[in-house]
Amino acid sequence: MGITRRDFHLRTADGITVRVRELRSERTHRTPMLLLHGTRIPGISEFDLPVEHGSLAADLAAAGHVCYILDARGFGGSERPAEMEEPPQPTRPLIRTMEITRDVDAAVDHLRAATGQARVGLLGWGVGATCTAMYAALHPEKVSHLVLYCMIYGGTADHASITIGSQWDDPDQPGRFNQKRFGNYTFNGIDMLEHHWDQQIPIADKAAWRDPAMVVAFREALLDGDPASREHDPPLYRSPNGMLEDLYLMGAKGQKLFHASQIYCPVFIVNPEYDGLCRDTDMAVFCEDLYHAPEVVHWQAKGCTHYLLLDRPERGRDEFLGHMDRFLG
Template identity: 60%
Template sequence: MSGTIRRRDFFVETRDGVRIAIREVFDEAADVEARPMILMHGTRIPGLSEYDLDVPHGSLAADLAVRGHRCYIVDARGFGRSERPAEMDLPPTPTKPLVRTLEIVRDLEAAVDHLRDASGYSSVGLFGWGVGGTCVMAFAALWPEKASHLVLYNMVYGAAGGHPKFCHGSQWEDPARPGHFNRPQFGNYTFNAVDMLTRDWDRQIPIADKAAWRDPAIVKAFEQALIDGDPTAKDRDPPTYRSPNGMLEDLFLMGIGHKLVNANQVYAKVMIVRPEFDTLSQKDDMDALTADLINAEEVFCWEPGDTTHYILFDRPEHGRDAMLAEMEAFLAR
């Protein structure tokens, strides 16, 4: 990692008065000044866990920074270091999930406006992981003049329905109210085990020796960042971290065929990334997304073979280097 990489943590306030944590990552010695970038996390993982681990090949933000991009890593309300709804200091309740995807667009608005002012750029690029991709697409539909490039990584759109995991009859559906999220079981927020995502990752790696595919230091740093992202995590044994369930409810709804936003409202350049072994993003859903992007300035679909959902954390030769190269070429257009 470059010795000239700099990090700064601060807060911005949304139009509805919520304090949102931002980490700025930039390289003060970068040879060029490239498009500034917003990095938006997914359903249950705060931003630093996904985009800025302090291990080799663990920070997308740092890799973009050395290429000249000033990056803002966003923690949505209720996640990581950002302000949490007061209900998250109480035991979970079987009520409506906290922090829906479209609420997070307010957090993105505050982050994007700050980055535009700080960088002097009138529009920025936005990278969204999973349902974070849905968030950045919704932002781009509302403020097309502020979004130049979208990178939709492991995206869920909601056009196709029939998702193999988030589907009718799954644990996510209320058995007493078909078509509704299972609020009696999952409620307003969740305590997550820190190794939950690593288990899914292991299932996607197609070889027995997981360390040959993925550096064990990445896993250790990833799980520690999840603990560090919740000040109450160590109050429980084993440690767990909290996340609001609004994005999870939206994921279920998109899985059964509900769109949260129509892609025909997007005018930015769009890159869609769907790794071969990913189990979240579905080909028929991405085909429908591509068909709906009728007003996008450009649509580039990249479906790398022999890669997992966690391509950003896999060893460079297992897709990470190729991902960075493809994305940099896209952002330069």
């Protein structure tokens, strides 16, 4: 079945322009879905790579879902703050998670109007999952399902690496984000996430776990997501640090950005075994707080990495697609 793609821009309530990619097939009979990326990576690089098994959005579209991929403000093809055209500064991190809920709202309202559906499903990755859950708590009347992939909630302050005294913590004011070191935005190397991915794959032959073509496509999508990336040698891409500060608060201090009792839709939590971001202890508190959700599915994905969506199908991807298909009904 053919999948059509269309890129367009929307204006948020506070006047920011954000980019959306739509994927759909001839059949659009199932729950519309909005996908939101994580802390450093724009949406297409996570959800629509031009390689076999590299597009969750295409899988959803083929199953009958109209699918939107959102670039939050400051990422990918969306509008960036003027400060990101200047060198990074040790000032307040740009674009907090709460601000991104406005981008989600613009895309959700457009998706509802385009499909004629009163409510849509949301899928978020990492702090993007925190953001979509926060949005569902703020706008329960617009959300039908939540798929939360490698989420962090802030229910516990026991993260292994994001701690008081770590690089994320201000050495002069412990308990505050290290603004002096990380500042308002960051230049990222295109191999940074690949190294993180390699560390989670528990075998020496990484190609047996992850298609090498996926790495090439992933790198290209990161570069394509920032028009200024190839002006650097080696290439670098920019990401705002607001979601990083929120990650610090949740991981190091156990601060919840919202309360899960405000969520009233079914919830599917994906918690891979080898992922260090989504923790069993944190998700236990989250599940306890989800007492108004009519269904909570907590999949503790054994033998899977943080990147199972981009790993080979037998390394958890196919199993995830099966779980999600049943959950979305």
